[in-house]
Amino acid sequence: MIGIRRVLAALVAAVAVGGGAVGFLPSPAYAATTLCTTTLRYGDSGSCVSKLQTRLNELGLDCGNKLTVDGSFGRLTRMRVYAFQGRFRLAVDGVVGPNTRSALASATDGMGVICDSTVADHIRAIWPDGSQEKAIRVARCESGLNPIAVGGPNTNGTLDFGVFQFNDGGTLQEYLPGSTRAAKVDAALTADDNIRAALRLYQARGWQPWSCRDA
Template identity: 35%
Template structure:
């Protein structure tokens, strides 16, 4: 479940989403980007009369440049969520959709050619936004891919346990599940017992991104705990020590096992 990124050439950020782009590469020991980026987004030629610098915007980036990118994608119908300035799975998916429609390399990285095409499309009176409009069901299904769910769950590992917590400042077990799926556009009930009764589809065995439910972990009726299955008999859950990875084959979880539901 771990991803390795290689240190490569990164570009200085001074503005984002400009119509005329020029690029001044610098080496940064702490800069990370995707290995072997497509040639479609790595052109670093500089015109004599262009002095604007930009950067690759990639998953994990934050700030005003990302918010500006989200705003452009929103105007074109690719992005329908909050403009939060966080380049997460939803923003990455929107960039990939735009790249595919524009005939660019589909890597989810907002590089020079993607930004130039985005500005050109936004400025064009003939932009065909109807080709990228998705109905709510399709958008939710695409957003809730197993990789997105697991990535978001992994991003909050180490968050402390807080009774009643529903944010990255602190989670309880159901608050963690509700938060992760909310990030991919899936609304769930607040309590595990209600999630088990009302949400999703019951499945016989878990797939990556499904939710495993347990009962009898404390004195309450019905489902009382849950975790997101990440494969290899492991789950991410909000336990008493906070959000962590747990082995579901240990006796405690086997003794309290209730079932599995898919919310994707």
């Protein structure tokens, strides 16, 4: 139990920070890295990118595979930004502007995804006998069994989302749940929704839609 002196000390500190209004300071365990107000995009570098990478890691987008905090906005950092934008139903452009920055600053939860190590088990639970192991091989080739993998941009500007890499220029619209593009991207980055949609796509069109169909 927290002692009364510690509570009073916290209140005094809150008053000092808040200019007289009593408030509650965030717990150090949940304190968020403060992001720069600079718009960040692929190819940028510096301390502001390091803060972005640290914040993405704080939100648990990694499932045990954290971004390297190196201050370089490269492919993996952009993929995580795409994934964050998709799960929070923002415009998926890979640019950390005011809307994405605000969502990053205010988010208190991660993206609520299962980790790569358990994706194969979920495929086995959802797909019927006889096609499960092939489906796992295809998914492993497509995304590395990473539920928040985002591939692209492709030559036509499209992106591919999730375990089975649904393309937002075609398969995303028809097979994933949701009435808006934002909802469908969110579903594509949710492992079980993606896996079920992939089964529907397979039942309709076989393995042909996947680049890794021969895996």
